[in-house]
Amino acid sequence: MSLKAQIDAYNVQKEAKLPADVLALMDTTNEELIAQHIKNNALQVGVKVSNFNLSNHNGENIELTDLLNKGPVIISFYRGGWCPYCNLELKALNDYLPQFKTQSAQLIAISGQLPDETLSTTQKNALEFDVLSDVSNKVADQFGLLFTLDERIQALYTQFGIDFEHYYGDKSYKLPLPATYVINQEGIITYAFLNEDYTLRAEPADVMAALESEHK
Incomplete structure (x- = not known):
């Protein structure tokens, strides 16, 4: 099942469970955020990414340049382990991990959560890739x-x-903003999924297609 299909199914459950006024408030604030066009100021395809290092869920230091030495890097910025859309996305990416590895790609996820919460998110979703703790959102700001x-x-x-x-x-x-990037070994962004609507996420198949296009 595609990630979109999973999200659509979750949305049906959400609409059945939550009161109409709560759903209306969520829709209104989401539309207001979309109208701010924050994604226009985010890093886009063709931009070279500055190096960064963050701790993973096991407290180990992970540096972007080290990952790029092994292959292209996929980065998923997510809001937190409390966010059902984020959990669906992380699990969908995890399911695609064997295919990403055929392109020597390194997958990481980043949120501003504290290390203990990052570990909880990893364990809850049985993730098999590095989940990084960006306390104070320095890399997200970058x-x-x-x-x-x-x-x-x-x-x-x-x-x-x-x-x-x-x-x-x-x-x-x-x-x-939930965002997914593919960065090639030269540190250049070759794919960027950016959307102010937190209910929309990159389809892992599209990420895979971006990786494959690099080798054509």
């Missing part, structure tokens, strides 16, 4: 992906029991 969550959604998530200080170590309510 990629131009950061935004501040609408105050109405902050309040709604608090009602849902999502404690941002627990996940991120602060209450800045800053998150990255």
Whole structure:
């Protein structure tokens, strides 16, 4: 099943479970975020990415240049382990890992979560790739992906029991746009999925196609 089909199925469940006013608020704030065109300021195809290093879920230091020495790098920026869309995406990418490896690609995921929460996300989804902890969102900011969550959604998530200080170590309510990049071994972005609508995610098959096109 495609990731889109999985997300569509989840959306049906969400609409059946949540009150109409909550769904309306989510739709309104999502449309307002889309109207800000944040993705226009994010790193795009053709841009060279600066090196960075972050700790993975096991506390090991992972550096972009080390990964690029092995092959192209896929980066998935996700909001957090509390986000059902993120979990669906991470699991879908994990399912494609054997195919990504046929292109010598290195897959990593990045969020602003604290290391313990990054580990929890990895274990919960049985992920077999490095999940990195970008505390204070420095790398997300480097990629131009950061935004501040609408105050109405902050309040709604608090009602849902999502404690941002627990996940991120602060209450800045800053998150990255969910984004997926493919970076070639020269450090150049060859594929970028960017969308302010957090319910839309890159299809792993499209990521794979981007990797394969590099070798044609």
